[in-house]
Amino acid sequence: MVSAKLKLKEKQNKKLNEKKKETLNVKIKEKNKEFEFLDHTADVKFRAYGKIFEEALRNAARATIAVTTDITKIIPKKTKKIIVEANTKEALLYDFLGEIIYLVDTEGFLTCDVKQIAITSGTNTETYKFVLRAELIGDLATKYDVHTYIKSVTYNDMLIVEKKNKVMIQVVHDI
Amino acid sequence: MTLKEKKTETKIKKTEPNKENSKHSKIENKKQDIIELKEIEEDSQKIKPYERIMVEVKKLNNYSYLVDKKDGMNVPLKIFASEKLMKKMQEDNCIQQGINVAHLPGIKGFSIMMPDAHQGYGFSIGGVAAFDHKCGCISPGGIGYDINCGVRLLVTNLTKDDVKDKIKPLLESLFKNIPPGVGEKSLFKLNEKELNEVLKIGPRWAINKGYGEEEDLENCESNGYLEDADPNKVSQKARGRGRSQLGTLGSGNHFLEVQFVGEIFDKKTAKTFGITKENQVVVLIHSGSRGLGHQVCSDYLRLMEDAEPELVASLIDKSLIYAPAESKLAKDYFSAMCAAANFAWTNRQLITYQTRISFKEIFGDKVKLDVVYDVAHNIAKLEEHTIEGRKEKVWVHRKGATRAFPPNHPEIPEKYKKTGQPIFIPGSMGTSSYVLVGTERAMLESFGSTAHGAGRMMSRHAAIEKWNGQQLKDELEKEKIYIRASSIKGLSEEAPLAYKDVDEVVKVSDDAGIGKLVAKLKPMGVVKG
Numbered sequence: 001m002v003s004a005k006l007k008l009k010e011k012q013n014k015k016l017n018e019k020k021k022e023t024l025n026v027k028i029k030e031k032n033k034e035f036e037f038l039d040h041t042a043d044v045k046f047r048a049y050g051k052i053f054e055e056a057l058r059n060a061a062r063a064t065i066a067v068t069t070d071i072t073k074i075i076p077k078k079t080k081k082i083i084v085e086a087n088t089k090e091a092l093l094y095d096f097l098g099e100i101i102y103l104v105d106t107e108g109f110l111t112c113d114v115k116q117i118a119i120t121s122g123t124n125t126e127t128y129k130f131v132l133r134a135e136l137i138g139d140l141a142t143k144y145d146v147h148t149y150i151k152s153v154t155y156n157d158m159l160i161v162e163k164k165n166k167v168m169i170q171v172v173h174d175i
Numbered sequence: 176m177t178l179k180e181k182k183t184e185t186k187i188k189k190t191e192p193n194k195e196n197s198k199h200s201k202i203e204n205k206k207q208d209i210i211e212l213k214e215i216e217e218d219s220q221k222i223k224p225y226e227r228i229m230v231e232v233k234k235l236n237n238y239s240y241l242v243d244k245k246d247g248m249n250v251p252l253k254i255f256a257s258e259k260l261m262k263k264m265q266e267d268n269c270i271q272q273g274i275n276v277a278h279l280p281g282i283k284g285f286s287i288m289m290p291d292a293h294q295g296y297g298f299s300i301g302g303v304a305a306f307d308h309k310c311g312c313i314s315p316g317g318i319g320y321d322i323n324c325g326v327r328l329l330v331t332n333l334t335k336d337d338v339k340d341k342i343k344p345l346l347e348s349l350f351k352n353i354p355p356g357v358g359e360k361s362l363f364k365l366n367e368k369e370l371n372e373v374l375k376i377g378p379r380w381a382i383n384k385g386y387g388e389e390e391d392l393e394n395c396e397s398n399g400y401l402e403d404a405d406p407n408k409v410s411q412k413a414r415g416r417g418r419s420q421l422g423t424l425g426s427g428n429h430f431l432e433v434q435f436v437g438e439i440f441d442k443k444t445a446k447t448f449g450i451t452k453e454n455q456v457v458v459l460i461h462s463g464s465r466g467l468g469h470q471v472c473s474d475y476l477r478l479m480e481d482a483e484p485e486l487v488a489s490l491i492d493k494s495l496i497y498a499p500a501e502s503k504l505a506k507d508y509f510s511a512m513c514a515a516a517n518f519a520w521t522n523r524q525l526i527t528y529q530t531r532i533s534f535k536e537i538f539g540d541k542v543k544l545d546v547v548y549d550v551a552h553n554i555a556k557l558e559e560h561t562i563e564g565r566k567e568k569v570w571v572h573r574k575g576a577t578r579a580f581p582p583n584h585p586e587i588p589e590k591y592k593k594t595g596q597p598i599f600i601p602g603s604m605g606t607s608s609y610v611l612v613g614t615e616r617a618m619l620e621s622f623g624s625t626a627h628g629a630g631r632m633m634s635r636h637a638a639i640e641k642w643n644g645q646q647l648k649d650e651l652e653k654e655k656i657y658i659r660a661s662s663i664k665g666l667s668e669e670a671p672l673a674y675k676d677v678d679e680v681v682k683v684s685d686d687a688g689i690g691k692l693v694a695k696l697k698p699m700g701v702v703k704g
Contacts, residue, residue: 041267041294042631087481090493098473105416105466147662148635149356149426149704151469152320155476155493156296174296174320174469175427175635 035063038170044150045157045172053089053160054117056167057096061114061136064097064153067173068104069144074112080136085128089160092119092130093169097153100136101173104150108141150175230270232261238290238687242270248277253285255621257683260290263632263675269299275491276304281311281500283562283569287621289576290683291630291675295319297494300575303624306500308557308568313505314497315479315512317572319553320472322512323519324429324463325396326577326599326627327549328610329527330449331534333456333542335435338699339655342433345537346659346700349431352529355661355704356423356465363422363525370418374406377517378524386528393588395549396578396596397556399520405510409467410474413511417467417518422525424462426661426704428628428669430604431526432459437607437697444594444612444693448547457696458544459608460526461601463553464519471515475508500570509555516554523549547610548588548597552577552627558586560622571622579613579625579690587613598690600681603629603674604658604666604703605651608696609681616688625690626681629674638673639664660703669703 035048046063050056065071082099086092103109117134151174159170232240232254240261242252252273256264264270269292276298277286283305292301297316306312338345354362365373372380377400381387392399424431436455439445450457464471479496480487482504487493498505527546534542555572562569580587580596587596595613602608606629617623633641644663647670651658660666684690 037636039634039637041634042300043296044635087484091477091480094473094477102412102416102466102470106419145662145664147426147665148668151427151466152473154296154320158493172296 034059035066037063040172043154043172043174045170048169048171050167051165053162053167054119056169057093057117058114060093060097060169060171061100061111063171064100064150064173065104065111065138067148067150067175069110069141069146071112073144074110075139076112076137077139078109078137080109080111080138082134082136084132085130087129089130090155090158092132093158093160093171094153094155096132096134097171097173101150101153103136104141109136109138110141110144110146111136111138113137148175229265230274232270238683242274244277248274248286249279249282250277250285252277252288254288254292255290255626255683255687255689256288256292257290257679259679260675260683264288264292266632267294269294269301272297272299272492273302275495276302276317278491279304279306279312279314279495279497281307281309283307283311283567284622287624289621289624289626290680291575291626291628293630293632293675295574297492297496298572298574301626301630302574303572303576303622305558305560305562305569305571305622308500308570311500311570312497313500313509313555313570314495314572315472315475315508316494316496317574318472318512318555319574320469321463321553322468322471323516323551324553325461325519325523325549325551326601327460327523327527328547328597328599329458329460329530329544330547331456331458331542331544333538335454335456335699337538338433338435338456341537342657342700345433345533346657346702348533348536349530349702350659352533353431353526353702354423356420356425362529365418365421367414370414371406373421373521374409374514374517375404376400377404377520381521381524381528387524391524391527391546393590394546395520396551397586399524399549400517401513403510404513404517406514408507408511409471409514413467413470413474413515416470417465420465420467421518421522422529423465423522424526424702424704425465426665429462429704431461431530431702432601432608432698433700434459434608434696434698436694438695440692440694441612445610447591447594448597448610448693449545450547450610450694456699458530459599459601459696460523460530462519462522462526464515465522467518468515471511475504475511479504479508512555516551519551520549548591548599550577550597550599558623560618569622571624573624575627575630576624577627577690578623579611579617579621580623581613581615581618584613584623597693598625600626600677600684600690601628602677603671604669604701605654605656605671605698606674606677607698609677609692610694610696611681611684611690612693614688614691617690620687621689625684629677629680631673632675633673635668635673638670639667642667642670656698657700658703659701665703
């Protein structure tokens with residue numbers, strides 16, 4: 001009888017441990033997510049994550065296009081090289097995402113991935129503190145259901161939080 | 176490390192499960208994860224910028240509230256709202272944004288918020304502020320990214336019965352002739368010289384080309400063009416975005432709606448506006464300056480930021496950046512803003528032209544569509560107002576607010592001199608829209624301004640989760656409201672319940688006397704980007 005009770009307790013403990021593990025796994029999965037959308041009355045607000053600033057930028061670019069269309073459906077067919085210059089990291093982020101929106105407007109180019117992001121900073125650049133070079137990968141909009149058009153990146157509620165091994169970017173787009 | 180690299184790394188781990196230290200490293204990894212997780216959780220609790228502070232508002236009467244001048248505010252904040260709308264306003268940050276605006280230099284009278292106000296960037300949407308023309312400022316955030324986003328109303332000689340059986344082919348034709356503009360090319364292709372002309376003279380360019388009638392211009396706010404426009408102040412980038420978008424509607428809350436007159440409240444004024452009877456069919460166009468205007472705003476925010484980094488650092492919200500009224504930068508921005516405004520009026524003129532073609536296609540050559548008026552609801556202008564008994568020139572910023580000038584004002588067309596200027600307040604998809612008229616009271620209370628729409632109250636994200644676009648379309652069809660949209664998913668974002676009650680908004684405007692009710696318009700068909 002006692003042993004049966006013990007066994008039951010063991011079973012319960014095991015279940016509990018499994019549950020704990022599960023929630024931990026979910027949390028870890030959440031931690032590794034690229035971006036998430038937050039509530040905002042009129043516009044679109046998101047947080048993008050990465051181990052380093054460049055990776056968070058890449059994920060912010062993906063979040064931006066996820067506002068416009070179903071990003072999982074875009075076939076990575078075409079590439080586009082861009083250069084963005086700015087004096088602050090916030091301005092660099094603003095202009096980088098601005099470029100992604102600009103390409104949707106002018107060429108109907110939908111970015112689904114960003115490769116080889118390289119940011120040079122320092123005194124050797126004459127006019128701007130930061131210069132970003134990157135290669136955008138994506139496809140032309142004609143084949144996809146483009147449901148929302150972004151008017152602009154905004155500075156509203158913009159955040160860049162850089163910690164060792166993790167970076168969080170928060171942006172609100174005007175749509 | 177990019178994400179792709181991360182993925183391959185985990186793959187390698189999986190293919191080498193027998194390695195002795197792999198188990199150990201897995202545990203180590205998990206430990207590391209837990210530590211990082213804790214840190215992130217702590218961080219996200221710390222990161223709560225613009226935490227909503229309940230602001231004390233004083234109720235003045237059934238239609239307005241006041242926030243007294245305090246803590247560095249240069250003027251008090253006046254909010255036009257009913258109790259119901261005030262409750263909604265307190266759910267986001269818009270009141271704090273109205274207070275922020277009251278801190279800006281040279282602001283006169285009050286920082287003002289309209290009954291449809293909701294959270295924006297810098298200024299709230301539905302915000303009005305007037306700044307001294309010399310020691311005040313001009314702020315792109317007080318105008319918005321969509322410069323001269325506005326509404327135009329056309330009246331037809333058709334009735335609801337003429338249209339109801341042909342509404343579907345009509346919408347199809349409108350959708351074909353007026354591209355939504357996302358990934359689409361405009362039907363009007365412009366070279367550099369033509370684009371310059373559009374920026375300089377606005378819809379006059381379109382009329383010269385035969386895309387409209389002389390009367391269309393007379394029935395436009397500022398006759399459809401601002402003379403201070405300077406195409407040279409508009410960047411190549413902005414031109415690039417605008418060139419392929421003239422004559423397109425845009426997405427989001429932009430639309431073209433075929434409506435009928437549901438109720439007339441003020442027969443005499445309605446008649447002057449060309450609204451002669453109930454069931455008369457009208458067309459409401461809501462669009463703006465497209466990518467060109469958005470880029471102009473973006474460009475000048477950056478220029479102002481680079482010019483005054485210390486000022487930016489001192490601001491509560493970077494989007495409040497401004498240029499002193501007499502600075503070169505303020506003049507440059509204003510010249511570019513005027514050019515973008517001219518572009519927007521041309522855009523609505525070309526949409527009008529295409530609308531006429533569609534109506535003729537379906538109803539024959541006898542159909543007539545006359546422009547009642549065209550109002551801007553994202554714009555800044557140098558206007559004369561009476562402040563504390565003195566006539567003063569001020570830079571009036573209207574962001575999500577419609578001008579509401581009274582009878583006999585020098586800036587309104589001759590035919591509306593007796594009535595006051597027409598005002599159009601569109602509802603959300605499937606709900607009513609309203610025609611109002613400008614008043615003397617608006618000049619005293621709100622720098623000649625009133626509301627501009629329903630105003631959102633639910634995030635787009637939440638709306639998508641709550642409603643399905645197709646269901647929404649089906650339900651509206653049951654009520655005989657038809658929709659032609661490029662994206663079904665986009666529809667759910669604009670679900671009527673995601674917006675405030677437009678009936679309540681116009682009631683506050685009417686009660687406060689800053690825009691009096693003339694007629695109610697009901698939807699039959701909607702074209703959306």
